[in-house]
Each structure stands twice: as structure tokens, then as C-alpha cells.
Amino acid sequence: MTHLEIEKKELLKGLGLMQGIAGRKTTLPVLSHIYMEWKKSSLFLTGTDLQTGIQEELKATVHEEGKASVSSKKLFEIIKELPEQTIHIHKKENHWIHLKCGKSVFNIAGLDPEEFPSLPAWQEKSFSTLSTKIIREMIEKTVFAASNEESRYHLNGILFTQQKAGGKEFLRMVATDGHRLSLIDREGQVIQGAEKGMIIPKKGVLEIRKIVGEKDDKAEEMGVCFDNTHAFFKMGTSLMVIRLIEGEFPEYDQVIPKNNDRKLIMRKEMVYGSLRRVSTMASERAEGIKFSFKKNLMELSSYHQDFGDAKEEVDIQYDGPPIEIGFNARYMMEALQAFDTDDILMELKDDGSPGIIRPHTPQTPSHQLYIIMPMRI
Amino acid sequence: MTHLEIEKKELLKGLGLMQGIAGRKTTLPVLSHIYMEWKKSSLFLTGTDLQTGIQEELKATVHEEGKASVSSKKLFEIIKELPEQTIHIHKKENHWIHLKCGKSVFNIAGLDPEEFPSLPAWQEKSFSTLSTKIIREMIEKTVFAASNEESRYHLNGILFTQQKAGGKEFLRMVATDGHRLSLIDREGQVIQGAEKGMIIPKKGVLEIRKIVGEKDDKAEEMGVCFDNTHAFFKMGTSLMVIRLIEGEFPEYDQVIPKNNDRKLIMRKEMVYGSLRRVSTMASERAEGIKFSFKKNLMELSSYHQDFGDAKEEVDIQYDGPPIEIGFNARYMMEALQAFDTDDILMELKDDGSPGIIRPHTPQTPSHQLYIIMPMRI
Numbered sequence: 001m002t003h004l005e006i007e008k009k010e011l012l013k014g015l016g017l018m019q020g021i022a023g024r025k026t027t028l029p030v031l032s033h034i035y036m037e038w039k040k041s042s043l044f045l046t047g048t049d050l051q052t053g054i055q056e057e058l059k060a061t062v063h064e065e066g067k068a069s070v071s072s073k074k075l076f077e078i079i080k081e082l083p084e085q086t087i088h089i090h091k092k093e094n095h096w097i098h099l100k101c102g103k104s105v106f107n108i109a110g111l112d113p114e115e116f117p118s119l120p121a122w123q124e125k126s127f128s129t130l131s132t133k134i135i136r137e138m139i140e141k142t143v144f145a146a147s148n149e150e151s152r153y154h155l156n157g158i159l160f161t162q163q164k165a166g167g168k169e170f171l172r173m174v175a176t177d178g179h180r181l182s183l184i185d186r187e188g189q190v191i192q193g194a195e196k197g198m199i200i201p202k203k204g205v206l207e208i209r210k211i212v213g214e215k216d217d218k219a220e221e222m223g224v225c226f227d228n229t230h231a232f233f234k235m236g237t238s239l240m241v242i243r244l245i246e247g248e249f250p251e252y253d254q255v256i257p258k259n260n261d262r263k264l265i266m267r268k269e270m271v272y273g274s275l276r277r278v279s280t281m282a283s284e285r286a287e288g289i290k291f292s293f294k295k296n297l298m299e300l301s302s303y304h305q306d307f308g309d310a311k312e313e314v315d316i317q318y319d320g321p322p323i324e325i326g327f328n329a330r331y332m333m334e335a336l337q338a339f340d341t342d343d344i345l346m347e348l349k350d351d352g353s354p355g356i357i358r359p360h361t362p363q364t365p366s367h368q369l370y371i372i373m374p375m376r377i
Numbered sequence: 378m379t380h381l382e383i384e385k386k387e388l389l390k391g392l393g394l395m396q397g398i399a400g401r402k403t404t405l406p407v408l409s410h411i412y413m414e415w416k417k418s419s420l421f422l423t424g425t426d427l428q429t430g431i432q433e434e435l436k437a438t439v440h441e442e443g444k445a446s447v448s449s450k451k452l453f454e455i456i457k458e459l460p461e462q463t464i465h466i467h468k469k470e471n472h473w474i475h476l477k478c479g480k481s482v483f484n485i486a487g488l489d490p491e492e493f494p495s496l497p498a499w500q501e502k503s504f505s506t507l508s509t510k511i512i513r514e515m516i517e518k519t520v521f522a523a524s525n526e527e528s529r530y531h532l533n534g535i536l537f538t539q540q541k542a543g544g545k546e547f548l549r550m551v552a553t554d555g556h557r558l559s560l561i562d563r564e565g566q567v568i569q570g571a572e573k574g575m576i577i578p579k580k581g582v583l584e585i586r587k588i589v590g591e592k593d594d595k596a597e598e599m600g601v602c603f604d605n606t607h608a609f610f611k612m613g614t615s616l617m618v619i620r621l622i623e624g625e626f627p628e629y630d631q632v633i634p635k636n637n638d639r640k641l642i643m644r645k646e647m648v649y650g651s652l653r654r655v656s657t658m659a660s661e662r663a664e665g666i667k668f669s670f671k672k673n674l675m676e677l678s679s680y681h682q683d684f685g686d687a688k689e690e691v692d693i694q695y696d697g698p699p700i701e702i703g704f705n706a707r708y709m710m711e712a713l714q715a716f717d718t719d720d721i722l723m724e725l726k727d728d729g730s731p732g733i734i735r736p737h738t739p740q741t742p743s744h745q746l747y748i749i750m751p752m753r754i
Binding site: 071074077078081082083096103104105106107108109273274276277278280281306307308309310311312313314 | 448451454455458459460473480481482483484485486650651653654655657658683684685686687688689690691
């Protein structure tokens with residue numbers, strides 16, 4: 001009678017990965033479902049919101065092949081509570097499934113699995129192989145700078161682009177919301193055919209990070225390929241399909257300042273701690289902080305019209321003329337968190353021009369930069 | 378110049394205890410403030426929402442006595458971010474305070490401290506001494522059953538009442554929302570003059586639990602006293618003032634069923650696990666589960682009109698005729714969590730009468746009971 005047997009732990013893992021995508025509020029009921037297909041020795045789960053789709057292959061014992069579509073959220077709720085035992089499933093009439101585990105018996109309502117939208121097709125052989133660790137790191141150093149404003153749709157993602165310079169090939173990721181921009185290059189990572197670049201939406205990128213985060217030690221490599229409309233990511237037993245953002249990414253090369261000749265070297269942790277303190281008195285809306293630089297000294301100050309003011313001095317390395325400039329405190333703190341080095345290098349021109357932040361590494365040229373627009377304080 | 382010195386850690390601890398009370402949205406600006414008064418070797422912090430007030434005594438070095446009133450939330454935000462060092466405070470003109478710690482300097486806006494409402498007066502000598510551990514335990518075993526409905530104001534708290542029976546004196550706590558009732562007695566705890574009972578609002582009770590939770594190992598005893606309108610709790614360096622709920626608590630003695638002669642003994646953890654699983658298919662609104670009892674067997678079942686159904690069997694000790702009865706799953710699970718024994722005793726009459734749950738302890742008579750109303754399934 002049982003069509004399918006699967007361990008509770010295995011099914012729960014698969015369903016957990018779907019919860020960010022399927023099961024959201026949706027006008028199309030089947031999109032709140034997951035599609036289940038069991039064949040050979042696997043149960044395949046699929047969830048999609050039509051922008052982002054995940055397919056997960058789980059180990060199972062299949063007695064009779066079949067398909068079903070049931071509520072993603074409800075199934076997850078149920079499986080979470082089951083004892084750590086084998087789950088027995090069989091398909092019933094009317095698209096329902098019967099599920100038994102230990103002494104628990106569930107009959108779960110379903111929809112016709114044929115109504116479930118199929119994921120766009122991909123070709124096994126076209127995947128490029130990348131390092132999971134490096135891709136995750138590149139995502140973390142850029143995604144926070146992408147825009148959340150729906151009206152700036154073409155900025156709602158990360159640009160993935162393949163570059164060549166000085167005889168070397170590297171993968172570049174760039175994200176910007178118009179107020180700041182984060183860019184990182186890494187050599188040795190190649191996505192075939194991505195010279196023109198593709199914009200992968202923030203939501204999809206965050207799902208990738210979630211999946212590779214949970215699979216940390218298991219899969220050192222991941223596969224990536226794309227066509228005109230979608231990118232495909234293969235990570236262990238997970239396959240993710242993400243609809244690309246259409247539109248042109250800004251000409252970011254042109255906004256990188258070239259003449260920022262005031263160089264300031266500062267301890268990242270010290271500046272970060274100061275920013276946290278002084279930003280408590282910044283206005284909630286603008287979040288502006290005044291940066292005053294003198295010889296080997298930075299003073300941060302803020303003013304809140306209801307609560308008062310704050311200031312703090314920080315020792316830095318600087319040997320130029322005094323300069324005062326305003327920056328958004330949060331944009332600055334998020335930038336600092338994206339750098340791995342103990343010291344960072346800030347490059348300024350004047351109080352009306354964007355600043356650049358780079359890791360301070362005397363040995364090698366930097367493969368990471370952050371641009372931040374100034375603000376009036 | 379410094380009027381007051383206090384360690385960051387000490388001030389943060391005090392402010393943390395205020396955050397549940399002061400700083401909430403309020404039409405009276407001064408209630409979002411804390412009142413600070415420093416004298417001798419203490420800084421006293423006071424926060425109140427006029428229903429619940431806390432006064433906290435902190436160790437400090439006072440150079441010049443003074444008072445201030447500043448935003449509770451903003452001060453907490455600031456102090457949280459400071460380094461673990463000594464904070465130097467002085468009072469400025471216009472009710473502002475100046476605060477310095479390490480390299481950070483803050484000027485914080487204030488209001489006239491004289492405008493801060495004073496707490497109701499209490500008398501040191503009228504406090505009864507109770508065990509902190511026992512009071513916390515009694516609160517935890519009752520508070521969840523109090524009503525959250527504002528229209529049932531007199532049920533929005535716990536009844537504290539002093540009782541005498543069989544020559545023994547004991548403290549009783551009772552809470553009910555009309556659908557269930559939780560009662561616990563503990564010998565040897567005496568609140569002088571509380572024979573008539575007082576209703577302490579849920580919010581205040583939860584603040585007490587929070588404070589004694591955080592002071593676990595420090596203060597084994599607490600003091601309690603009350604007048605016609607307020608109860609006062611002294612816990613270590615904290616003093617809490619809670620406005621009593623006016624009105625009559627229901628005659629709970631009359632609703633305790635006397636003729637529930639069907640006795641069922643069950644393993645608490647087994648039933649709890651089953652309830653969690655079967656309740657996934659209960660309707661979100663009514664949360665009803667059907668309990669079917671046969672000889673030494675209980676079957677739990679549920680039905681959700683959109684998602685399907687669930688059932689599970691649990692071995693119990695029962696030797697009476699079959700009975701089917703509906704209960705709210707959450708009320709039942711919350712009850713089980715309030716019992717410490719491995720086994721519980723359920724006493725039923727029929728499918729239309731309230732059930733009783735008691736700890737199953739053959740040795741001693743039970744000092745705890747829970748009443749739950751049946752529901753139609």
C-alpha cells in the first residue's frame with residue numbers, strides 16, 4: 001500500500017529549503033503548494049513563486065512512482081512535529097495523500113499535480129563550475145548594497161559579470177542602490193558566456209546564500225548556467241532557477257571616482273564601534289553623521305532634534321588638510337562589515353564628492369571597493 | 378564637574394529592567410522617560426506607565442546630588458553601545474544631561490524631573506517575606522490562563538489570596554479566562570492581610586517574573602505588601618508597584634466539578650507530543666481536537682476543512698466506559714506544560730462537562746488543578 005518511504009529528517013530538510021519560496025501569500029493557490037514527484041530512489045520536491053524556483057532531490061524508497069501537490073506550509077508544520085522515524089506515504093483518490101509515521105496518521109488535501117507550473121528547462125552540460133565558498137563570500141560583500149525600492153527594479157539585484165584584465169579572467173559582482181555601490185572581483189571563477197553580465201534579483205541571491213550556508217561542508221563546488229531569461233544554480237542536491245532582471249545595469253565604471261587623493265587609513269573595528277555609538281543620536285530618517293578629519297584624527301558627530309547630540313574622536317592615519325564630510329551612518333557600517341582586513345583605506349576628494357573605501361592591504365592590489373555618496377549635514 | 382559616576386554594566390542592567398514599562402507609546406511624554414535621582418552612593422531609576430512602576434537602586438559614586446528625566450529608550454540605546462567603562466554624568470541647564478564614557482560624549486535632552494509622576498507611597502515595615510522561587514513557580518503555573526480580552530478586565534490578572542484549611546495556611550493563585558482555570562496552592566507562604574484576595578494584572582505579574590528571572594541566584598526572598606489600590610514587590614534592588622484590578626474575581630470554588638468520576642492517568646510527554654502533531658490539522662480559530670477514550674487507550678483526532686485530517690493513538694490507564702469529548706488543543710498543551718509530574722490525572726464526567734487535570738502523585742494530595750471547558754467537535 002505504501003508508495004514511498006522517506007526518513008523524517010530527510011523530508012524535513014527538503015521542506016525547510018522550500019519555505020522561503022513556496023507557501024507565501026499568493027493569488028494562485030497552487031503556488032502555495034509544493035510539487036512532489038517520487039521515482040527510482042528519489043523524492044523530488046519543487047517550489048516556485050514564478051520568479052524563483054527550487055528543486056530538491058531527497059533519498060527515498062519508492063515502491064510505486066507517483067506525483068502530488070500539497071500545501072508547503074502545512075506539510076512542513078506536520079513533518080516538523082513527527083518523531084524521528086520513517087514516513088510512509090501513499091497517493092489517494094482526489095489528489096489527497098495519506099501519510100503515516102509512528103502512531104500518527106494524516107490525510108492531506110492536494111491539488112492536481114499536473115497544474116503545478118514546471119520550471120524552465122536547463123541543459124546539464126552547460127553548467128560552469130564555481131567555488132561555493134567564494135560565491136557565497138562575493139554575495140555577502142555586495143548584496144546589502146542592492147536597492148529595495150521596487151521603482152528601481154534594475155537595481156534590485158546583483159550584477160554577475162565575467163571580466164578580463166591584465167591577461168587574467170575574473171568574476172565580478174556589483175550591487176548599488178544609487179547611494180552606495182559595492183564591487184568585488186575574484187580571479188579563477190568563470191561563468192561561461194557571462195561577459196555581458198546578468199542581473200540576479202536580491203531575493204534569489206539571498207535564497208542561494210541560504211542554501212549554500214546550510215550545505216557548508218558538503219558541497220565545495222556549485223554549478224551555474226543561464227539563458228536569456230533565467231539563471232540556474234546547482235548546489236548539491238538542490239537546483240535553483242531564478243528569473244533574471246531585465247534592463248540595463250548602470251555604467252558603474254563611470255561613477256568610480258578617479259581623483260580622490262586624500263588617503264585615510266583607519267582601524268575597522270574602532271570606527272565601527274564609534275559609528276554605532278554616535279549613530280544613536282543621528283536622525284532616524286537621514287541617519288547622517290558628520291566626519292571631521294584633521295591630522296591623524298577623525299571626529300564623528302551627530303545631532304538629533306529631539307534627543308540631543310553625540311561626538312567621539314578616533315585616531316587614524318592621515319596627513320592632509322582638514323576636511324568635513326557627511327555620510328549615512330548605516331551605509332558606512334554595512335560597508336565596514338563587508339571588509340575582512342583589520343584596516344581600511346578611505347579615499348576622499350572634497351565634501352561634495354563620493355568617497356571610496358577599500359581594504360588596506362599593502363601587498364596586493366585590492367579586488368574590492370565601496371563607493372558612498374556624501375550627504376549634507 | 379562630574380556629578381555622578383556609574384559603571385556601564387550597572388546602568389545597563391537597571392535600564393534593561395525599565396524597558397518593558399517606560400518608553401512605550403504614550404500620550405504623556407514624561408512617561409516615555411525614566412526618572413533618575415542620585416544621592417548618597419546610589420542612582421535610583423524609576424519608570425512607570427501609571428499602572429506598573431519600577432524603581433531600581435544602582436551602585437554609583439555621587440559627587441553632587443541631583444535629578445533628571447530623559448528618554449528611557451534613547452538612553453538604553455546609547456548605554457548599550459558604550460564600552461565597559463565608567464560613565465561620567467553631570468546635569469546641565471535646561472534639564473539636559475552631559476554623559477561621557479571613554480572617548481564618547483553625549484548631550485541628552487531632558488524634561489523637568491519634577492514633572493515625573495511619583496510612585497504611590499509604601500511602608501517598609503508592612504512587607505511580608507516570600508520565597509522568590511516559589512512565587513515565580515506559582516506565577517508560571519497560572520498566568521497563562523488569565524484572559525487577554527480587554528472587555529473581561531477582572532479576568533486580566535492573577536488572584537493572590539491567603540487561605541486556611543486543615544489548620545494550615547497557604548498562598549493560593551488562581552487565573553481564568555472563562556474557558557479554563559489554573560489554580561495552585563503553596564504552604565508556608567503568607568501575605569499578611571491578603572485573605573480577601575487581590576487581583577494583580579497580567580502585565581505586572583509578567584514584569585515580576587522577568588525581574589525575578591534575571592535575579593535568580595541573587596535574591597532568595599522577596600517582600601510583598603499592598604494597600605487598597607496597589608501591590609508592592611521588593612526584589613533585591615528592585616521595587617515594583619502595581620495597580621490592582623478593581624472588581625470581583627469569579628467564585629471559582631463553585632466551578633470546580635465535584636462528580637468527575639472517570640479517572641484517566643496519562644504520560645504527560647506522550648500526550649503533549651501527540652497534541653502537537655494532531656493540532657496541526659485543527660482549525661486555526663477553534664483549535665478543537667476530539668479525545669476518544671476507550672479501555673487503556675486514547676485517540677486524538679482533528680479535521681481541517683482545507684488541509685485534511687489527523688489522528689493518533691496514545692496508551693493511557695483507563696478502565697471505564699468509552700467517552701468522546703472535544704477540547705481546545707492549545708489550552709490542553711499549555712496546561713500540560715504547567716505540570717511538573719511525569720504523569721497527570723484527568724477527571725471527566727461526560728462530553729458536556731468541564732474536565733479536571735491534576736498532577737498524578739499518589740503520595741500527597743494535589744496542590745494544583747486545572748479546569749478546562751469542553752467544546753463541540
